[in-house]
Amino acid sequence: MLLAARWWWLLGLGGGTSCLTAATQQLDPTPVQQPTIGPTTQPTTEPLRLPFVVQTLADVLAAARAAEGTDAAVAAVHNRLESGASEALMQGGYGIFSRLTTAEGLQYTVVTGQGNYSRVFVVDGKQSWESLPGKVKEVPAAELDLALRRTALFPIRDIDRFFAKVELVGTETEDKKEAFVLRLTSKFDPDETETWFIDRESGLLIRRDYMTFGRFGRIPATTRLGDYRDVDGVKVPFLLITNTDGFLQQFKVAEVKQNTEVDASLFRKPEPQPGAGKRK
Numbered sequence: 001m002l003l004a005a006r007w008w009w010l011l012g013l014g015g016g017t018s019c020l021t022a023a024t025q026q027l028d029p030t031p032v033q034q035p036t037i038g039p040t041t042q043p044t045t046e047p048l049r050l051p052f053v054v055q056t057l058a059d060v061l062a063a064a065r066a067a068e069g070t071d072a073a074v075a076a077v078h079n080r081l082e083s084g085a086s087e088a089l090m091q092g093g094y095g096i097f098s099r100l101t102t103a104e105g106l107q108y109t110v111v112t113g114q115g116n117y118s119r120v121f122v123v124d125g126k127q128s129w130e131s132l133p134g135k136v137k138e139v140p141a142a143e144l145d146l147a148l149r150r151t152a153l154f155p156i157r158d159i160d161r162f163f164a165k166v167e168l169v170g171t172e173t174e175d176k177k178e179a180f181v182l183r184l185t186s187k188f189d190p191d192e193t194e195t196w197f198i199d200r201e202s203g204l205l206i207r208r209d210y211m212t213f214g215r216f217g218r219i220p221a222t223t224r225l226g227d228y229r230d231v232d233g234v235k236v237p238f239l240l241i242t243n244t245d246g247f248l249q250q251f252k253v254a255e256v257k258q259n260t261e262v263d264a265s266l267f268r269k270p271e272p273q274p275g276a277g278k279r280k
Contacts, residue, residue, distance in 0.1 A: 003093070004182075016265040018111050042102065043122070056168075057167070057168040057182075059165070059167065060077040060168055060180045060182070060198055061076075061156065061159075063135045063203040064156045064198050064203045064204070064205065065083055065156045065157060067156075067202055067203030067235060068154045068155075068156055068157060068202060068204075068234060069154075069234030069280075070234050071231060071236060072233075072235030073156060073232065073234050074154055074234055076232070076233075076259075077103065077153060077154075077232065077234060077258050077259065078102065078103050078259050079100060079101060079102040079103065079258065079259060079260060079262055080100070080101050080153055080236070080256065080258050081098075081100050081255075081256070081257045081258075081260045082098065082099055082236075082253050082255065082256050083096065083097065083098035083099075083253070083254060083255050084096070084097060084098075084238075084251060084252045084253040084254040085097075085251075085252050085254065086111075086248045086250065087248065087249040087252075088247070088248070088249050089241075090110070090247075090248050091247070093113070093114060094113075094114060095111060095112055095113040095114065096111075096112050097109070097110065097111050097112075097251065098110050100260070100262065100266070101151055101153055103153055104125060105123070105148065105151045105161075106123065106124055106125055106149045106151070106262075107121075107123040107150070108120070108121075108122055108266045108267065108268050109121040109122070111231060119131070119132060120132075122151075122267060122269070123147050123148065123151055123264070124267045124269075125148075125151075126140070127144065127209070128143075128144055128148075129269055131270060136269060136270055136271075138268065140211070142213070143213050145188045145189050145192060145212070146192075146211075147187055148162065148188075148211060149162045149186075149194075152270070153197075154234070155205055159184065161187075161235075162186065162187055162188075162189055163184040163185060163186060164185050164186065164187040164190070165184070165185040165255055166182055166183070166184050166185075167182065167183045167184075168180060168181070168182060169181050169182065169183050169195075171200070172197065174197045174199075174206055174207050175206065175207075175224070175226075177197075177199050177200070178199075178200040178201075179194060179196055179197040179198055179200060179202065179206060180197070180198040180200060181196070181198075181200055182195065182196040182197075182198065183195055183249075184196060186249075192211070193210075194208055194209065194210040195208070195209040195210075196208055196209075200226075204225075204228055204235060205225060206224065206225055206226065206257065207222065207223070207224050208222070208223045208225075209221070209222050210222075210223075212244060214244070214245060219243075219244060219245040220245060221242060221243065221244040221245070222242065222243045222244075222251060223240055223241070223242045224240065224241045224242075224243075225237040225240055226239045226240075226241075227239035231256050231258060232258050233260075236253070236256055237253070238252065238253040238256075239251070239253070240251055240253075266280065
């Protein structure tokens with residue numbers, strides 16, 4: 001069921017339901033066509049595009065950075081509001097999600113499952129918590145690192161914020177595409193790593209492998225990203241599929257709006273109300 005999903009699976013999704021007052025905007029569903037780029041044999045002072053002959057890790061990161069958008073377009077994004085539908089692909093179950101993420105690392109996520117049962121997840125840059133009716137549950141310190149990493153609006157540009165080391169470990173075929181494989185080591189926990197797959201042709205991030213947390217401890221997870229579209233000059237994935245220890249879930253983004261008005265009260269931890277949320 002949807003409510004069994006851990007909130008940090010919503011990689012790259014964004015938020016706002018009725019709890020968010022900012023309006024959303026329906027985008028043209030037609031994917032933006034990528035320009036055809038000729039090959040080059042060495043790094044230049046111009047923004048790099050793929051395919052090209054990769055010689056160093058710097059080449060891959062430069063091309064992936066350019067694929068996210070121009071520096072000016074990225075700098076103009078102060079927050080992102082996204083919403084859409086989710087589906088448990090094997091177990092069944094539908095729901096809706098929405099999330100507001102700011103460039104400062106604040107994040108407000110609402111997940112509503114069948115029966116209109118909602119859960120709210122918040123990251124304020126230093127801590128994270130889940131709000132249920134009459135109950136506030138803090139995310140354990142061991143899980144906070146992963147929660148913070150999920151607040152990146154532009155993962156490639158935000159590498160230095162969350163990772164201490166990046167390595168180019170080779171190439172693999174991912175979804176019939178040749179991809180460069182990066183291994184990233186967390187800045188906050190040297191034993192925590194992620195593996196990223198960068199599409200050689202487009203330079204876009206198309207897969208992330210990482211460890212998340214289940215009911216009985218750490219479990220492997222994969223998020224695949226696709227259907228990238230242009231929003232205000234930057235690329236945003238409109239399709240994400242997560243595989244968390246065999247639990248498959250699909251997220252389709254329907255609406256995106258950037259630079260909305262943000263209600264600061266969303267990021268204040270509520271006080272639990274005695275007796276609220278109890279069954280009668």
